[in-house]
Amino acid sequence: MGRAIKSMAQAGLILMLVISCVFPALADENLSNEFYRAVDMTGGLSDAQRNTLDSACLEFAENWKADLSLAVITEERCNESGGIEATAKGYYEDCGFGYGPDKDGFSVIYDPDNDKEYIYPIGKAAELFDEKQLRLISRIAPDYEEEYGTFGPLYMTYRLMNNLLESQYGKQEQQEASEGTKDLAVPKAPETESEMIAKADEIEEEQQAAEEAKASEADTETDTETVPESGGAYEGIAYGHELYERIESCGENADPTRGATDPETEADETRKRVSDYADLLTDEEEEKLEAKLTAIRRECKLDLVFVSDNSSYGKDRSVYAADFYDYNGYGCGGDFNGSCLFICMEEGNRGFWTANTGSMDPKYTQELADKSDDVLYSYVTQKRFFDGVMSWADNMRRIYLYGHPFAYEWLQSDYPKDQRAHDYLAPRVVDDNGMLSEETVKHITTSMEEIAKAYDLDLVIHTAYESYEVDKKTFADRFYESHGYGMGEDYSGILITVFKPYGSSNDVVVTGYGRGEEILTDTAKDRLAWRLEGELDSDSTTKEEAFSKGLSWVKHLLQTGRVPRSGLSWFFSTAFELIVALIIAAIMRSHAKKKMDTPVKAENAEPYLVKGSLNVQYVKDKFLSTNTVRKYNPPSSSSSSSSSSGRSSYSRSYSGSSSRSHSGSGRSF
């Protein structure tokens, strides 16, 4: 089964490569001319560079009777298709490359992620070079990537192979391959094998020196916790820190993506993920958000980045978000996995956009984008930016891990009744919201176990952020049923669910099951929830105290069949009853007074107006004045609402200024 999938993936990749190679250059009868011999799956080659390489390959084949195909493709993509060698050979064969009946030639794969090159001889071409020479070429060629992009290694491979052959077999009469490159900057290759060996040694020394320097810099960062100032890979960091000053000094020209880190540079772990140029967050909030994003990045290799700005510098918000992410050294792994949220506060262009890259990209469907953006929209329209971004981070994490922004797996559908089973070992206090300390959980659990044992009724407490689009009762039911709670055949128990979204007050839902459902009247549920909410929201009560009180009320309920009312509740209800009685009695006395029929002097003559005689004719309406009242009334928010805010703008696949592909969504507000 796995093999079949692998074969299909390989076929798919090769098909893509083949399609990329359509429209070839000229060739003789020994060469197929259907496809380009140079192709870059990462999109790094310009047309001129591709044509130059294609001509070079054809000339190489003409001169040395061995074909040459040059492909840029990442190792990860190759692995998805059965490995580098399989991909290289499959691609070579499917494109019909090769010289003569044996299809002699070389298939070259350059992996830009790992900066490595692989050369596979096919047919009699293996006789032209020994393995050592091929390793030498693949060792030198990648070094030209930094200066010339992906064109550098490919072109250098051709030149090195050609030079080695010339040094071995003499210079051939040939049309200079670089003719087509007169407008291109091309690297100068070592002419002989000895020069090549010297060059390879030089490269190795440089790499060692660079690694030592990097290790030294890393040590310095660890010791001082400072960020390097500028230059090299850290240019983008310095840029990020100085952006605000740049905006001040350069105005609209302070594009946050210009001049930053090369998009192909490895992601930088030290880079700050929160860039609040629009100053939407306090320093404390920035720190909390930074910590949360770091935790998510370390937990699931998903790089979440937040940027706010007062301008999008003439770019679409989607492009700004993508460029900010691409050019500032973000992303986890070889595919730069992650998402960037951009909140633009530019007057007339207010909105947000989430740009996704790497593995996150395909997971971010339009449906999920709408759901996630609904929540963010509800927060930002209330100017609750911190809560919004925190919620966004949670949603993105859940999309990445569970495929749904509001997901617990158990929440997605009703738990099958036939699979239901008791789980007496499952924790009875589940603190998904993180509002309880371990010690508190321990204490509460002990109290709950005592009550449960005494009354043969399971007690469960669950804290959550929100109910994720399902109503709270359903949320509670699904949680209870899917976690094996309940005692006896009817799974008797009481579940107390506490919802506490960011920045909001506690919302408690009490649900009963089996015998617990019979004991819990609607009033008992409401009163227990209301009292517990009050205790949880109170600053003077700790969470442990609040839950302890809640459990004592549950105990009281089990003993007497009712939840005790608070003194405040008695006071308010009595006051309400007094007021109602006062009003009704006053109305009754007023009615009695009216019935005394005290004579009143008549002020009008309504009974004497002849029916139908009233005539009113329009003369004119004279305008006097106009006054306008503006009342601030933001849209009401609801974390569980999915349709109140409408749908997002969504892009399945787009790219910013770099060649990376992104998916994304956003809204104006």
Add this chain to the structure above:
Amino acid sequence: MANSRSKEHKCPNCGGFLVYIPEEGVLKCEHCDSKIKVEEYANASKEDDLYAGGSDEAEGSKVEGFDFSALKDAVTDENAENLPVYECRSCAAQLIAPPTAATISCPYCGNHIVLTDQVSGKLRPDGMIPFRYSPDKIASAVQKFYKGKKLLPKGFFSSAKIGDVTGVYLPFWVFDGSLSGQMTYKGDKVSHSREGNYDITTTTHYMLYRDVSGRFQELPVDAGRNADDALMDSLEPFDLREAKPFDMGYLAGYTAERFDEPKKSMTQRAKGRMRKTLASAALKKAGAGFTGVRPEGGSLKADITAKYMLFPVYMFNIKDGSQSYPFAFNGQTGKVVGKLPIDPTVSRNYFLIRFGIIFGVLFGWSLLKYFCGC
């Protein structure tokens, strides 16, 4: 000096006094019990020419356009020297009547005397509504009136006594006519819109000009100074379909008064009631399409005529200890009006008892629900 400006209703059979019986609509002899219709008695009286200031004088007495100028002296002169002196035809006693009285009873022989000069010529009413109820209906009507009066002083039902009942024809002017003119109103148009996070409410104010007209019919205005306006207004309505041409026969056995309210105050009162009604009734039509329409001003010209009518009313007092409360009974419809006393203690207790009961029920219900676990 005595004159002949009076009329006595005597039985043509025995010369006894005649009294009008409301339920039967006839004059009845208090001596021989013989009965005679009012119209028949009037014809017989004409032949006998028993009284001066006959029907000729009464013709053309309709008052138009409120021309009271000729009546001014008679209405206002209360100087005893100028008051007319009437002679009782039964016992020849010389009687002086109050200036507004249209009938008197002879204090010597009890004879009912109609002062014909007060109801003839320009003072002759255009019509009258005869009594339909006799005084003996008053007691039951008052008992009915007491029902549902929870705030009366304790024991009021048993201790209160109905005092002397006087059946009296009270003077009313009944106005017909129309009002027309231009009224102005202030009206608003309100529109709502939304800009970003703001609700915008725009209110545009207008002055509305409207031509308004309306016709009123049979609006009664109490024309006697003696009667309390509130009491008289509360007696309304009177059914003018039952009105009869004025006939002195209906006055037999009853007191009657003639108008003495000044012209200005009566017209102002009638016009005021009409204007207020018209402005209020026209408000809805005038302000169609506007919100918050309110009258601002304008002028309405009245084109009205008035009829002088006598309406049947029983006046009496209800006495409770030393306190006396004026009451009136509509002699045509049987409606009772009057100002009953409100006992502050009864009123307070009435409130407190109900308050206590209601609160008790609510609180008890709360307790019950709590202990039932609801």
